[in-house]
Amino acid sequence: MSALRRRHLTPLHVLGTLLLTALAFTTLYPLAFLLLNSLKTQREYTQSPYDLPSGLNLDNLDAFLFEHHGWRNLSNSVLVIGVSVVVVVALATLAAYAFTKLPFRGSQQVYGGMVMLVLLPSQVLLIPLFLIFSDLGWIGSYRSLFFAYVALNLPIGIFLLTSTMRSVPDELLEAARIDGAGHLRTLLSIVMPSAKPGIMTFALLAFQSMWNELVLSLLLIPDDQDRLLTPAVALLQGRFSTNEPLLMAGLLVATLPTVLAVAVFSRYLERGVLAGLGK
């Protein structure tokens, strides 16, 4: 069908392609700009931000990573966000399994309460979390960010995974039970493989929302070396707004992990994206 369509190009196809090409240019150009200018010296950038860099100059990248502790910020992010994503995915999976496959009195109410929290903006929690963590002496400790990130992402995760697991047929679970499998076994070897696209999509969305998060990570971890990457880059621009190439190198380092994550998870993305989160 599509092969047949493609043979006679209608004006719509020509105009449509032109339009999308223009749009694609606007989406790709800023990223190309980022990449190219991170390879320039400051003088090259001032002379012309459009020209190609004179060579493969990795000084900016090196300076960002090792003089401005970008490497440490990157490792902090990978560590804190990695652990938080694994924990939030595990907890949401367990809870969704109980809500769909082990209903009990009151489980619908608990589920309903969880789902309502999806609408809660994080600004509302910002001040109390800061005050509570100050009282506990957790400011500067990754514990504070970990619990905040897990709590903020749990409701949407439980919502997404519950709707995914509803479509796992009960007969499969029954068969596993007859074979003598316990709940954990059933969850791991029957339910999770069937719900994999949903679980992977949620993992990616949780990763993205944590990688993107600025205000909590800015306030809860005040030390420059201990900071996560996103707040470190946000502050970098206040200090080095005149050194654009260095800034671009920082932006590049902050963007690559998300590109990598999307590339790895993209084949699961299609099916789960409808109910997901934006930025």
Next chain:
Amino acid sequence: MDRNGATRPRRRRMPWFALVAIAPSVLIVCLFTLLPLAWAVRTSFERNNGVRARWVGLENYTRLLGDRQFWDILLNNVIFLLAVPAVLTLALIAAALIYEQVPGHRIFRIVLFVPTIVSTVVVGILFRAFFALDGPVNRLVELFGAAPVNWLGEGSTAMLVIISALVWGGFGYGMVVLLAGMSSIDPSLHEAAKIDGARWSQRVRLITLPLIARPIRFVSVLNVSYTFTSLFGYIFVMTSGGPGFETTTLDYFVYNRAFVASQFGMASALALILLLIVLALTLIQFRVTRVDDGAERA
């Protein structure tokens, strides 16, 4: 089961595994979401500088609602809502063209999604660099013989730059959601309309649009609440709310009151007003766009 009809509903006991599976999530949500929410309500009734707190009742709310600045900032948020129709229009056009399988549609689908995965801080700094006084955009302006524009130095142009950044970073996600909605439309509907000689614009208007009402509503609700709650990253790196308070949004103002001015009580009241606004806007959008397409509700 009881055989003699005089049944009492059987109490379903909570399976122990369900308890173990749900308890950690419930505990974390109670401690780090519900407790802070209650805490925020209490703080909003206090004059609180982070060290000392004194109960002042509704004073924070009355002072806020009587303050010109609060309404100016709310107006800023309303202006930023201009990004929502822009996101929807771009997302819809791109999705409809890709659905039509124009040449290169597979590549466009990926390329147009790319900005979505770039974080707000990166998008913000990138746009700031583009629109800097001696930045690339002004070089183009000068090329055409005009005087360079101080894009981020003026309230109105700074808003324009922030809205562009919002649209750039947001339309790709909308496009993917709308495409997913379109993929569930029966293709024979479009084929039949084509045979009857319907033009593309007619097909989009009369077939596609009504059938993707729910995904459109989803994208719209998401973007509206996003405009009220998630601009912090953009504002922080692009304008810090300035010049003056001309690009300050409610969510940025919460941060500003609490962590720049140390008025935690005022900031909490502001955050709770923000919560009410988001809830109200979500409800209104669901009411206004109520669609009965026979699909089961999520």
